[in-house]
Amino acid sequence: MGDKKVSLPAKLINGGVAGLVGVTCVFPIDLAKTRLQNQQGVQVYKGMFDCLAKTIRSEGYFGCYRGAAVNLTLVTPEKAIKLAANDVFRQKLSKDGHLPLWGEILAGCGAGTCQVVVTTPMEMLKIQLQDAGRLAAQRPMATPSQTAAAGPAPSLVASASQARPARPQRPSATGITVELLKTRGLAGLYRGAGATLMRDVPFSMIYFPLFANLNALGREAAEGHAAVQVRAPFWQSFVAGCSAGSIAAVAVTPLDVIKTRLQTLQKGEGEDTYRGIVDCTRRILSREGPSAFLKGAACRALVIAPLFGIAQGVYFLGVGEAVLGLLE
Template identity: 90%
Template sequence: MGEKRVSLPAKLINGGVAGLVGVTCVFPIDLAKTRLQNQQGIQVYKGMFDCLAKTIRSEGYFGCYRGAAVNLTLVTPEKAIKLAANDVFRQQLSKDGRLPLWGEVLAGCGAGTCQVVVTTPMEMLKIQLQDAGRLAAQRPVAAPAQPAAPGPAPPLVAPPPQTQSSRPQRPSATGITVELLKTRGLTGLYRGAGATLMRDVPFSMIYFPLFANLNALGRESAGGQADVQAQASFWQSFMAGCCAGSVAAVAVTPLDVIKTRLQTLQKGEGEDTYRGILDCTRRIMRREGPSAFLKGATCRALVIAPLFGIAQGVYFLGVGEMVLGLLG
């Protein structure tokens, strides 16, 4: 076959390390994405940079990493499962060292399906922690208004960031988990699992075949020399991961908006709650229009591109093989 056999423990280590490095680098942009996607009526943030600036002003620099502990804890098994499952499926579907496009798509579908068992509770907890700052900034606007003199109503704007002394108590991942398990059981942590599956399966079906084909171009141009090929493989893997990740991320942004809305437990004043995927889709379309389904698209591209670029770079560096070699 001419292909290196898949070492599952090494792939799991590679995926885990890649996830940790990637999430640490891009988490603040992911936080901005969540807050922008959850805005329905009151415009607390005008865009990604405005969101990050207001977050730092009101919550401090580490406010941009609210919910990162959950992500860093669970992203290791999530990325490990996703990348390793895709590798295993590709190997099983290959014949004589070749994999047709339908096999690449099917392998990506399998990888996206496998990861949902970890992705759903991880994002369920992360979203509540990330969105708490937006709700806190919005709350003063929801207070009863004082009688005003006759005249045109002032425009609805977000309040100034809260000071240190006026910050409300922030939720914790442990507290949210305990409350969900107590009130809704294990299914509470898997709220939005259908929407997560609906987002992650198409993402993987787009991402993995696109990455494999972009990455193969770099390998072919390496000239067949082992040392040059290794260097080209790393950089080509990184760039292919960035390009494929950004394309797939933007393509499934409407599904990500639906998933985020369904998994957000606490709503601001006048914000809709949803009974399911179809109800969420109808309400967003009716109240906010088609453009609402692209909220956070730029943030998603800026998150996913480096996340998967780093992931594939680390993956093809063979960190897992090196670790296992040292332990062996």
């Protein structure tokens, strides 16, 4: 297996399957992360468990999966690009089967840069859908006219034509996409692209080298140099993915908070709007203090750890190679 070249179609299939399985398992925690990070003035939720409990109580169990359709649709190309690009870059930078640490970091940087093409619009739409329930809970007695006046882009949320104050009409991914394209063009879907890049590149630079080294632990000592090429068992890939993912996730949480705030179009009463990364950083620091940059850190670690553990486990099972083998 050592001289086997990277099969890009197989890597794309592996990345897609891995992303679908991972997102399905951890999406409710990701929803809690987004809502906690967006809280500025009125504290609707006290923490992750309180957020999930209130979401289920007011929106039902499937309220925890609000915005999941967008993620499940776009996570396949997103994870496929990220994981496959990292593998391709690692292969190109390797010499005689050896990849130095700088090569691992550079490969991760390239993977993080490539995925932003899909990640930015996916996150943009997901955040609007995830945060709608928080805004509704913050002003439960709002009238349709007050709801429309609450944010900088009122047309992005469907108007509540019937008087049901506690159950405003929910925005849809299609409606948000159409409105953004109509009013702001393609650039509307890529709002916060700089912040997304600023988060994803350092994450990948930390995650991929750390995962690769954790995933290789113990294998070289088994049978000497040749054992380096032996694929790690599922459990090792899973644990390595969880560990590397949680460390990288916590490390870039401040950047994730900035990205989430910039990409949120609808704001609650008294909540800040931002002109860019520097303005957002300055306002958060002055109004909420340094601790605000760690909002949702525990949730983010709980999302990313199993997400990448599952993703790497499924990825290393070689599902793509099996599928392509059946098609041949």
